[in-house]
Structure formats: structure tokens, C-alpha cells
Amino acid sequence: MSYLAHNTQHVPTGLRKIWYINWPLVMLLSAVASAGFLMLYSVAGGSVTPWMEPQIKRFGLGMVLMFIVAMVPIWFWRNMAFVAYAGSLVLLLGVEFFGEVRMGAQRWIDLKFMVLQPSELTKITVVMFIAAYYDWLPLEKTSRPLWVALPVIFILVPTMLVLKQPDLGTALLLLVGGATVMFLAGVHWAYFATVVSAGIGGVVAVFESRGTSWQLLKDYQYRRIDTFIDPSNDPLGAGYHITQAKIALGSGGWTGRGFMQGTQSRLNFLPEKHTDFIFTTLAEEFGFVGASTLLLLYLLIVVFCIASALGNRDRFAALVTLGIAMTFFLFFAVNMSMVMGLAPVVGVPLPLVSYGGSAMLVLLVAFGLVQSAHVHRPR
């Protein structure tokens, strides 16, 4: 209960809190979302339906949720962390048993009034729960093996459930997001060094074993890796999407081919052009100028979050802010690397830009937490 340690008299109350909201961050989020609306309008061939209009409504709803979450004191959310974590685990299990299968993966759960993707929710609740855990844990116990093992389990349980759906992208985000919070909380370097070197060793072993008697992966899995490394090997098969995405991106040039003039997206060469590959349309139509501007907006969002966290002496608030910033960063970094051919196609949307309800709402609620931490920081 560390907030009792602070003087909370200076924390704003009532509607005055509005003045303490991190408004630049709100502006940045709106700017990114607006870029998304524009691109959804473009990929629909110059139409607000079927994507732009629902996306704006969801963004509006998400903003309202963000403000509501921001108004509620951060210590309330810390107290709710376990409930949220447990609830999302229940939902994930629900997906496992009652979920709908769409596009080959079991990710959605029908709540009658809306279709929810619990894995999106989990990205936030894991970060919250690990942050709350370290807020509770006495500092000197942080690096003790038993106390390290516990959060590892908290992270791995939802990660495994998500992997089973299968959703490699989300699993990656959960794992790295949770680990980042552990790292920030001060878990000893050696743990991370061990895990990272074991990972590298594993990758090396996988490649070295190829073609030998102790081959670790199936042949088709190696072929997928080959396609990722050089998509031109298989231009009409698995490599088609990534090849077309790279063509779209590269053909943008300095200033792009003009709004709604991108041939790759307009002529349907791009896959999933309104969701995971929306960045390629933006890059094709607005070129390097547009694409790097978006990257800069993302960078500013991350920087504002880090700045807010650095100015916050509350352990939970800082950890949750940084954890959310990391998750957000992972979203766009993985998505961009994927469409630029730097990472395999794992199905991670471009945050606030890609069409999709759950991700948008969850992200804005997460930024609500960041705002709450900002508003209620100890002064």
C-alpha cells in the first residue's frame, strides 16, 4: 500500500483531474488513429464503409473508456490487477472451450453484445498483474529464484493458452511485455542473460541440426523459415503476401503515389490490407515521408510514456506505464518489421491504425491506465 507513504493531498480530485491528463499523449493517439481512418477510407476505395465508420465509432468509445479509466485513481486499478488477470484467464479458457473459430484460429468469444478477443485483453492484464506483483513484493526479494519463478508462471500460463489458439503474435507480446516489466522491476541481469543466451543457442541448434539425424524441426517448418528469409523463393505461395507487401512499400518512394493512388492496394495485390498490412498501403500512398511520420508519432507516444513513468515515484504506476509502452512498442515494431520483411508474418495489427475493435478498445483502456498513473502520481 505504498500510496499511503505519499502525500496524496496534492493529487487532484473531481473534475479538476481533467487538467492533469497527459494531453499531448491524447493528441498523439488521436493523430495516429486519424491516420488509420484515412487509410481505411483509402483501402475501401474511397468509402467510409465498411471500415472507416465503425473504426471511428470504436475510437470514440475507446476515448470515453480511456477518460473513465483515467479518472479512477491508479491504486484502485492496482487493487483490481489480480481480478483482471484472473478474469482474462477465465476468458482465455472460455475461448478454449466455447470460442468461435474464425480464419483458422480460435480467438473470439461471443458476449452477445459484442465479440471479444480475450487475448487482446490479456496483453494488458498480464502487464498490470506483474506490475502489481512487484509493487507488493519487498524490494530485497526481487531477484530471489522463487520470487522470480512466480511471475514467470503468471506470464507463461496465458502465453501457453494463447499459443494454443494459435496466435504466435500475441504470445510473443505477452512474453516480451511481461518480461520487460520483470526487467524494469529490477530482476537480476543474470536471469535475462541466461534466457537470452539459451534462446540464441536454441536457434543455432535448430539451424545446425537441419539435415542431420537429430534434426529438431520438421522439414516443412524449415521451408517456412526459408520462405521468410527469402520470400522470392516462393513468390506465388507462402512468400506471395510478403513479396507483395514489400513491393507496395518500396514503390512508395519519397512522397508516395498519392492518396488512393496505390496500385498494389487498390488492385488487391496486398493481403489483409485493412488489418495487418495496412502500413504498406500508407507507405505506398504517402511514401517515406508518410511512413516515417507515422513512425515518429509512435516514437513520441513511447517517449511520452517513458517520460511520464520516469516522473512517477510510485512503483506500480511506473511499471504499468512502462509495461504498456513496451506492449504498444511491440505492436507496431513487430507489425512494421513483418511487412518490411524483417520478421516472419505472425499476425500483429498496427496499433490504433489497423481495423479491429478489441485491439483498439484494449489499447485505449491501457492508455487510460497510463493517464490514471499520470494524473494520480505522487507529488
Add this chain to the structure above:
Amino acid sequence: MKRPPKDIIASSRTISRRALVVGASQIAIMAVLGWRMRSMQVEHADEFRLLAEENRINIRLLPPSRGLVFDRNGIAIADNEQNYRVVMVREDAGDVGEVLARLTEIVDIAPDDLARAMEEMQRRSPFVPVTIAERLTWEDVAKINLNTPALPGISAEVGQSRVYPWGADLAHVVGYVGPVSDYDLSRIDDQDPLLQIPKFQIGKTGAENKLEHTLRGSAGHRRIEVNAVGRVMRELDRQEGDAGKDVQLTIDNRLQTYAQARLDGESAGVVVIDLENGDLRAIASAPSFDPNLFVRGISVTDWTGLNEDKYRPLSAKAVQGTYPPGSTFKMVTALAAMEDGVLAADETVYCPGYTDVYGIRFHCWKNGGHGNIDLHDSLKQSCDCYYYEIAQRVGIDKMAAMARKLGLGIRHDLPLSAVASGLAPDKEWKSSVRGEDWRIGDTVNASIGQGYVLASPLQLAVMTARIATGHEITPRLVRLIDGVEQPSGRGESLGLNENTLRRVRAAMVDVCNNRRGTAYGTRILTQGYEMAGKSGTSQVRRITAEERAAGVTRNEDLPWERRDHALFVSYAPIENPRYAVAVIVEHGGGGSSAAAPIARDVILQAQYGGAPPLDAYPANQRSAIEQQQRRIEARIPMGAKAQSRA
């Protein structure tokens, strides 16, 4: 439960330190992303732009319209006609079955076509137009257009297809076109992208095949924008190709049609050459076939029928059939002997009805022989022994050289399929091809156009033309290409002794016009139109000694395949000759009885440019000729008689 403040400070410090590490790595990763973006969008933008253009732009070829083929009077003998076809776009049709059912109520469509179209529609993308039926009548098209609202997805389109208005009459000359096949592509070395168009029509036989490059033209193209699944979004630009060049043949459609009609019922061939320039006025081969069948895609039944017919309708006998020329070869033997000087002009040879050469007996066709006979009478009455004798004097090599000089045994370069080279045998040929020595008996056989000698009607017509003119007449089939006159076929003098030629011609005149000539029955009476000629009857079987002793079986009593070939070569008129004709009637019997009448009728038609007056014929034949003329008149297609476009 307050936590000591130093704890908070330590915690804050750790978080800040590590947050900076995390933040720095994030910015580093973003720098990598930015660098990658720059590399793709700035440094390699041109390559990607090119790839994007290749993605979206397709080049479609525009087939040029094929050049037409005209006869010498400007009548089209290979034409392009509007081909109305009905096409369907599946995605526009809604219920495909329902729409097709309505369509078949309005227009007659073969169930086969329907089934094929249904199958193709299932296979192709829904927006690809699929042809349901071709060659609709204009009425059908009107009906379809009228019912457009009830036929969603159905439309009538117009294309070009080749048509041969004279059907079978010119099939062997003009040939036919058909869709390019894998076999064609493997056989011909042609980089023309047009050949890659599915079902592109190329010449398969005859002039259509040999003049392919003239007639085809060159491809135009249009650049179109397509989307990822190949749907055409819009046309970016279009460049029309060059249409194929028109060709005018030397063939006289009217004469050709007449000749074909005259050959009806026979397995025969006839060639008519214009002596002024070597123009081939008619190249008729019977029986024939309808080339239009091949353009539309010949049915198995029709194909089998054509292929298994024992009269070989697919073979252009006039140019690709080779036969022992029989007695028509005697001019060659005579000219060779006289040019060589081994035969004096008025020398006679005694013909007892046979000649013994080193113990082998060679018979004259006339039992009992011709007695003492000279060159003139030996040609007129077609004595064999005379030629047995002079051939032994001159030798085969000089005979073969003379044959080649007169156009036998060499391949005449005509734009027709499988122009035969025939055979003018000599010693060298026999030893190199057959690996045997030449025997004197071979020379004796060759002297009367039997044995190894082979000639096509075209070659015999050329030979006759050269004898009649003394000039090197080369046959010519193409008169104009794109309006440009092709070189004349009348060459330099052959350098033969004019007196010798005059003797041979005089004998040929008597063959037709002397009471004792073999073809006296087929003389032409009208002054200035008279014909000179030479008959030939070539054996296709060996007559044994026993059979000869018992009396040679008459042709009429033999099965068709074993009867003699009937040949006749002629030219007319006898003064300043204008036309040369060669006729072969396969297994027709005697040359003077089966082939000579055809030669006479055709050469008369050529000279008169139409039906000759009856008084050109001997009085006793006129009523039969009149009937024949009427029959042929009825058989000749309407329009061939007078129509002209030039």
C-alpha cells in the same frame, strides 16, 4: 505498514535506470525500422516501382486481320467473315443454368457446346467471358440483343474467322488455316508472339501455309491494368498491329472451278499453265474436300472419312502426286537423242512389235508392230520400239539431263504443300540411292516413261510448256503480293535446236489432228484453237509372259487399283501456243480415251474464257458434250461464272 522512503527511492532509481535501457533499445529498434524504410522507399524505390508496374500492367496482343487471297480476277478465294459468337460472363449471369436454358430457347445451341462452355465457366474466374457458341447468324444475334434483359451476363461479340467461299474447288491450292498447335510450335522456328495466343489461326496447308508470313501481319498490343486476380480494370493504351498483306494468285477461279467439276467422279489431277508468264491458271485435284471443315474444327467422322477414302481427297494429286509419265515422256527421249546427234532427222527404226535387249524381250503396245517407222509417226502412233532403240543409243544420263532441262525430276518452287520433285533417274542416282548398277533394261524402260521415271502433272505441264515455247517456263502461283507484281515465269530460251523442237511439235500436232494420231478423237475443230498433245498410259502392274500369250487383260476387267494410269499433255493453240495442260487420271485406263478429253475440255475453256461453242467439237460428239456442259454448269457454284471484284 508504511514502506521506508529509502525503499521507494531505491526502487525508483532501479526503474529509471532500467527504463532508460529499455527506452534506448526501443529507439534503436525504431532506428532500424526507419533505416529499413529509407532503404526500401528511397534507395530501392525504382526497383519496387517497376515490380509494382509489372504486377498491374498486362500486355495483351491484338491479332491483326489476316490478308485475303484473291484469284487473278480479284475474286476472294480466302476471305475473312464476321464471326458472331455468344459469350457469357458467369458473375453477371446469376443463375447460370437458368440463363442458359433461356438462351437455348431463343437460339439453337449444340448440347456439346453447352457442356463445354459450362465446364470452362466452372474452371475459369467468374469474370472471364466464355464463348458459348460461334458462327451465329445475324438473326440469332438480333434475337439475343432483343432479349438482353432476360439474359444477364450474355452478350454477342463479333470476331473474324477465315472462310473459303469456293470450298472444295480451291482446297488444294489455298489450303486452310487452323488453331496453332503444340506440334506446330515445336516444328516451326517462329518467335512471333502471336503464336502464343490460344487458338490463333495459322495456315496449315497450301498457300495459307506457305505464304503465312505475308498473310499473317504483325501483332498490335494493348496495355491493360489488371488486379491481383487478373480482372481487367482499364485499358491504358492500344496500338493496332499491321494487317496481313493481300495476295493475288494466278489461278483463274472460273477455270479452276470448271476443272474441278470436269474431274468429278475421277481420282485425277489437271494443271493449266499460261505460256506467256508461267501463270498457273488452274491446279485441280479430285476428289477434294471442304477446307471450311478444318477451320471450324473437323469432326472425327469427317476426318476419318477423308483419311480412309481410297481416292485420297486430301492429296493434291496435281502437284504432289507422282506417276510414271508413260508415253508422255517420249518427247524427252526423242529430244535427248536428236540434240545428241545419235538420231538423224529422217531415220527410221523397224518395229516388229518387240525388241530384244540382251535376252530380255520388251514389247510394243501394238501386237505385230508398226513396221518401219520414223520420229513423226512414232510419236503420233506412240510406237514403243522406236524409243527402245534410240534410248540405247543416247544413254540414260543424257535422257535424264534433258528431262531436268524440261522441268522433270526437279522441284518447282511453289507456295503449295508437298510439291513433288518426281524422279529423272540416271546412273549416279541408282548407285547412290539404290546401291545398284544401272542396267540397259532400265534405260529401255525409262525411254517410254516407265521404270524409275516419276513425274507430277505439274512437271508434265511445265515440260509441255517448255517444248511448246522452247523457253524456260517456270510455274508461278503468286501474281501480286500487296499489289506488287511478282517476277514472270517466262525465262530465257532453253537453247534447244529449233528444227528438232519443230519436228517434235509437228508430231504432237498430228497426235491430235491426224486421222492416225492416238488422240484424233479429241481434236479441236475451230481454227486457231487447235490443240497439240501426247497421250500416255502407264502400267502399274507387270504383264507376265503367260498373260501376254493369252492376251492382255483389258483395263475394264481389272480391279480399279490395278488399272493403268491415263495421262495426257497438250498445248494450244498450235500456232503461238498460249496454254499447256497436263492431265492424270489415276487408274483411268488409256491416256487418249480417259485423259485426253479432259485436257481438251479444259484447254478449250481456258482459250475461250468460258464455255466453248459446240462446233469446236467433232460433230458426232456434240450432243454428248452439250449434256456434259450442262451437267458441269449446274455443278459450278453460282457466281464463279461471272463475278469479279477487280
